[in-house]
Amino acid sequence: xxxxxxxxxxxxxxxxxxxxxxxxxxxxxxxxxxxxxxxxxxxxxxxxxxxxxxxxxxxxxxxxxxxxxxxxxxxxxxxxxxxxxxxxxxxxxxxxxxxxxxxxxxxxxxxxxxxxxxxxxxxxxxxxxxxxxxxxxxxxxxxxxxxxxxxxxxxxxxxxxxxxxxxxxxxxxxxxxxxxxxxxxxxxxxxxxxxxxxxxxxxxxxxxxxxxxxxxxxxxxxxxxxxxxxxxxxxxxxxxxxxxxxxxxxxxxxxxxxxxxxxxxxxxxxxxxxxxxxxxxxxxxxxxxxxxxxxxxxxxxxxxxxxxxxxxxxxxxxxxxxxxxxxxxxxxxxxxxxxxxxxxxxxxxxxxxxxxxxxxxxxxxxxxxxxxxxxxxxxxxxxxxxxxxxxxxxxxxxxxxxxxxxxxxxxxxxxxxxxxxxxxxxxxxxxxxxxxxxxxxxxxxxxxxxxxxxxxxxxxxxxxxxxxxxxxxxxxxxxxxxxxxxxxxxxxxxxxxxxxxxxxxxxxxxxxxxxxxxxxxxxxxxxxxxxxxxxxxxxxxxxxxxxxxxxxxxxxxxxxxxxxxxxxxxxxxxxxxxxxxxxxxxxxxxxxxxxxxxxxxxxxxxxxx
Ligand code: G6P
Numbered sequence: 001x002x003x004x005x006x007x008x009x010x011x012x013x014x015x016x017x018x019x020x021x022x023x024x025x026x027x028x029x030x031x032x033x034x035x036x037x038x039x040x041x042x043x044x045x046x047x048x049x050x051x052x053x054x055x056x057x058x059x060x061x062x063x064x065x066x067x068x069x070x071x072x073x074x075x076x077x078x079x080x081x082x083x084x085x086x087x088x089x090x091x092x093x094x095x096x097x098x099x100x101x102x103x104x105x106x107x108x109x110x111x112x113x114x115x116x117x118x119x120x121x122x123x124x125x126x127x128x129x130x131x132x133x134x135x136x137x138x139x140x141x142x143x144x145x146x147x148x149x150x151x152x153x154x155x156x157x158x159x160x161x162x163x164x165x166x167x168x169x170x171x172x173x174x175x176x177x178x179x180x181x182x183x184x185x186x187x188x189x190x191x192x193x194x195x196x197x198x199x200x201x202x203x204x205x206x207x208x209x210x211x212x213x214x215x216x217x218x219x220x221x222x223x224x225x226x227x228x229x230x231x232x233x234x235x236x237x238x239x240x241x242x243x244x245x246x247x248x249x250x251x252x253x254x255x256x257x258x259x260x261x262x263x264x265x266x267x268x269x270x271x272x273x274x275x276x277x278x279x280x281x282x283x284x285x286x287x288x289x290x291x292x293x294x295x296x297x298x299x300x301x302x303x304x305x306x307x308x309x310x311x312x313x314x315x316x317x318x319x320x321x322x323x324x325x326x327x328x329x330x331x332x333x334x335x336x337x338x339x340x341x342x343x344x345x346x347x348x349x350x351x352x353x354x355x356x357x358x359x360x361x362x363x364x365x366x367x368x369x370x371x372x373x374x375x376x377x378x379x380x381x382x383x384x385x386x387x388x389x390x391x392x393x394x395x396x397x398x399x400x401x402x403x404x405x406x407x408x409x410x411x412x413x414x415x416x417x418x419x420x421x422x423x424x425x426x427x428x429x430x431x432x433x434x435x436x437x438x439x440x441x442x443x444x445x446x447x448x449x450x451x452x453x454x455x456x457x458x459x460x461x462x463x464x465x466x467x468x469x470x471x472x473x474x475x476x477x478x479x480x481x482x483x484x485x486x487x488x489x490x491x492x493x494x495x496x497x498x499x500x501x502x503x504x505x506x507x508x509x510x511x512x513x514x515x516x517x518x519x520x521x522x523x524x525x526x527x528x529x530x531x532x533x534x535x536x537x538x539x540x541x542x543x544x545x546x547x548x549x550x551x552x553x554x555x556x557x558x559x560x561x562x563x564x565x566x567x568x569x570x571x572x573x574x575x576x577x578x579x580x581x582x583x584x585x586x587x588x589x590x591x592x593x594x595x596x597x598x599x600x601x602x603x604x605x606x607x608x609x
Contacts, residue, residue: 001603002086002098003027003072004178006159006169006189007199008216014045014063016199017070020188022051023195026251026395028603029072030080034058035087035094036065037166042094046085067166069159069189071096074603077104078121088120090128091135092163097124098176098191100608102154127158142213145170146226149211155352155608159189172211176607177350177378180204180212180219182233187214193236193376194393203236205376234376250596252396252489256582257447259401260440263575266390266405267436270412276433277426278416284385286341286369288417293320295336295366297329297357298345299606301399301484302371302406306345307477308574309410316424316432317417326353327609330360341367345410347394347402348605349377356609358382371409373402387413396597397604398488400582403481404443404575411436411571435569439576446565446579454580457544457561458587461515467492468506468516470499470532472525474574478581479519485585489599490592499525499532510541515560518543519581521573522550530555546580 003024007013017034032054033046043063047053051072071086077100078084086096101107104123111129112118118125130151134144141162155175162168171178171189181188181196181203190196193203206212209224210231223229248254271278294313296306303325310321324332326344330353336342342361346354349372358368358379370383373391380386389405415432418424424432461467467486471479480496487494497506499518510516516536520529534557536543542560545552548567563580589596 001027001074001176001605001607003029003191003195004069004096004098004157004159004189005191005195006069006171006214007067007186008167008169008214009066009186010216011066012064013066013068014058017068018051018055018058019198020190020195021070021072023197024072024191025051025598026397027072027074027191027605028397028598029074031075031082031085032070032072033085033087034063034068034070035089035161036063036068037161037163038063038065040163040166042089042092042161042163044087044089044094046082048080048082048085065166067161067169069094069096069161069169076100076608077123084120084122086124088122088125088128090125091132093128093131093135094161095124095128096159097127098157098607099155101126101152101156103152107151127152127160131160141165141170145172145211149224157191167215169214170211171206171214173206174208175352178206180206180214182218185216187216187219189214197236201236202233204231204233207231208378236376249590250396250586252398252400252586252596255394255396255401256579256586258392259404259579260443260447262391262401262405263408263443264440266408267412267440269388269390270409271433271436273437276430276437278412278419278429278433280416280420282412283416283420284369286367286385288317288319289420290339291319291341292337292339293322295334295340295342295361296321296323296345297326297342298354299326299351301403301481302345302347302354304477304481304484305403305406305410306343307480308407308474309414311474312411312414312571313417316414317421318423319417319421326351326357330356336361336364336366338365341369343369343371344379344383345371345406346377346379347373347391347399349374349379350605350607351379352607352609355379355382371406373405397599397602398485398585404578407575408436408439432571435572439572442566442568442572442576443579446576450563450565450580451583453561453563454583455587458584458591460560461584461588462490462492462591464513464515465493466509466514467494468509468514469494469496469519470502470516470529471496471519472499472529473523474570475519475521475525475577478574478577479517481578482517482519482581482585485582486588488602489585489589489594489596491594491600492588499529502532502535507535507539510536510539512540512542515542515544517546519546519577520551521570521577522548522554522567523570523573526551526554530557533557546577
C-alpha cells in the first residue's frame with residue numbers, strides 16, 4: 001500500500017526521494033508525488049500511474065530543495081488521478097499519508113461549514129486542513145501538529161513539511177509502520193528500512209501513537225500525550241539485500257527460483273540437518289504440550305499456508321486448530337481461553353486485519369506466536385514468540401517464497417509440537433525431518449525439469465477465461481493458492497475447490513471452456529481424487545494433471561497436459577507442488593503481458609481494513 005519517504009538533507013533531495021520510492025514500489029500503488037521546499041516556497045510534481053511518469057515530469061521541470069517528502073499512493077478515497085495524488089498542499093503545509101482517516105467525513109463537513117474549500121476527494125486532505133486551521137488560529141507548528149493528531153482517528157503514517165520551516169519534517173504513526181533513518185548531517189523517514197537502505201542502516205521505528213520532529217542532526221520523538229520518549233536505534237539488515245532482479249525478468253520469477261536456497265536457510269534454523277530431529281526449544285514461549293487448541297489467523301496467501309499448517313498440527317501433534325481469515329476472525333467474537341494459543345502468519349508483519357486479530361487474542365491473555373518474514377514488524381514486536389521465515393525481502397506482490405518458507409516453518413513447528421505432546425515417535429520424527437531436509441534439492445530439480453513444459457502450457461491456458469483447481473488433503477489449500485496466484489497476476493478468473501466438493505456445485509460449470517487443474521500426488525487421497533477427475537473427463541472437461549511418476553502411471557485419463565514431479569513424502573508435497581503452480585501463474589501472466597510484479601489494484605502490504 002502507500003509508501004512514504006522524506007529527507008531533511010544538505011544536498012538536493014528530489015531525485016533521491018524518487019529513488020527511495022522505487023524501493024517501495026513493491027507495496028503496490030497507482031500514482032506518486034514528491035514535494036520540496038526551496039527559498040521558503042513549497043513545490044511539487046505528481047503523476048498518475050507508475051514512477052516513470054513522475055520522473056518524466058521531474059526531468060522536464062526539476063524540483064530544487066534540500067528537504068522534501070514523497071509518496072506512492074494506493075487509492076482508497078478518490079480515484080487515482082493527479083489531483084488526488086499526494087503530497088497535498090494547504091496554505092504552506094504539505095502532507096503525505098498512508099492509511100485511512102476514519103472520521104474524515106465529519107471533519108471535512110465541519111471544515112466546510114467554516115468556509116474551507118477542499119481540492120481533492122481524499123481523506124488525507126483533512127490532515128493538512130486541520131493543521132492549517134490551527135496555524136491560522138495562532139498556534140505554533142508543533143502545537144498544530146499535536147492538535148491535528150488529537151482530532152483524527154483511524155490508521156495513519158504521516159509526514160508533514162511546512163513552507164516556512166525548511167529544516168524540519170514532522171511525522172506520526174498510528175498503525176502503518178514508519179521508520180526514522182539516521183544519517184551524518186541528514187535525517188530520513190520511510191515506510192520501511194528497505195526504502196532507506198541506500199541512505200543508512202541506522203533505523204528507529206516509531207511505536208504506535210508516536211509522533212516525531214526530524215531535523216538535519218537528529219529526531220525528537222513524542223508519545224500521544226506529547227511526552228518525550230526514547231526509542232531504540234537498530235542496525236537494519238535490509239541494506240545487505242540487493243533489491244534487484246538479477247538475471248530474471250521479474251522479481252516474482254527471481255523469488256520462485258530462490259526458494260530452494262531460502263528454504264535451506266530457514267530449515268537450518270528449525271531442524272537439525274545432521275541427525276534429523278527438531279529441538280523443541282524452537283517453540284519458544286508457546287507451550288504446545290499443554291495446549292487444548294491453537295487458533296491461527298492470517299490473510300491472503302499467508303492464510304492458505306496456515307490452512308496447510310492446520311492439517312499438520314492436527315495430524316502430527318493431535319492439536320485441534322481453529323483457523324480463519326483475519327478480517328473475519330477479528331469480529332467473530334470467538335470464545336477463547338488461556339489454555340489455547342494463537343498463531344499469526346504474515347510476510348510483512350504489518351497487515352491491519354492480522355494485527356487486529358492478534359490484539360484481540362492478546363486482550364484475552366493468550367500466548368501469541370508470529371510466523372513473520374520482517375522481524376522488526378509490528379506483529380513480530382507484539383508477539384510472545386517469533387518464528388522468522390527467513391525468506392529475505394519479497395518484492396513481487398504475489399507471494400511465492402514467503403509461502404513455501406511459511407510452510408517450512410509450520411511443518412517444523414508441527415513436528416516439534418508432536419514431539420512435545422508425545423504424538424510422534426522418534427522414528428517418525430526422523431523420517432519427517434529427513435524428508436524436509438531433502439526438499440531444497442527436490443525443488444531445484446523440479447524447477448529445472450518443468451519450466452519449459454509449463455511455459456508452453458501457459459500459452460494455451462492464457463486463451464481461457466475461467467480455470468478450476470482441485471485438490472484433497474493439503475492439496476486442497478494448494479488448489480486455493482493456485483487459483484489465487486493465477487487470478488492475482490493474469491486476471492483470469494480462477495477458483496480452488498476441495499475435490500470432494502466438485503459434485504456440490506462446480507461440476508455444473510464443467511465444459512470444454514474451463515480447464516481443470518487437478519493437484520494429486522500419489523498419496524492416500526489419490527484414488528479419491530482420480531474419481532473426481534473421472535467426473536470432469538466424463539463431461540468433456542480439459543484436465544491439467546499435476547502429479548508424480550506413480551500417479552501419472554496409475555491414471556489412464558486423457559489430459560490437456562500432465563506435469564510429472566518426482567514422488568515425494570506427504571509432508572513436503574505442498575512445498576514441492578507449489579512450484580508448478582507458481583510457474584504456471586507466472587508464465588500465463590507474462591504471456592498475457594500483465595504487470596507481473598505489481599498487478600493492478602493489489603498491494604503487498606495491506607495496512608488498512
Ligand atoms: C496481500 C498480498 C499477499 C499476502 C497478503 C497478506 O494481499 O498481496 O501476497 O499474502 O496481503 O500479507 P502478509 O504480509 O500479512 O503476509
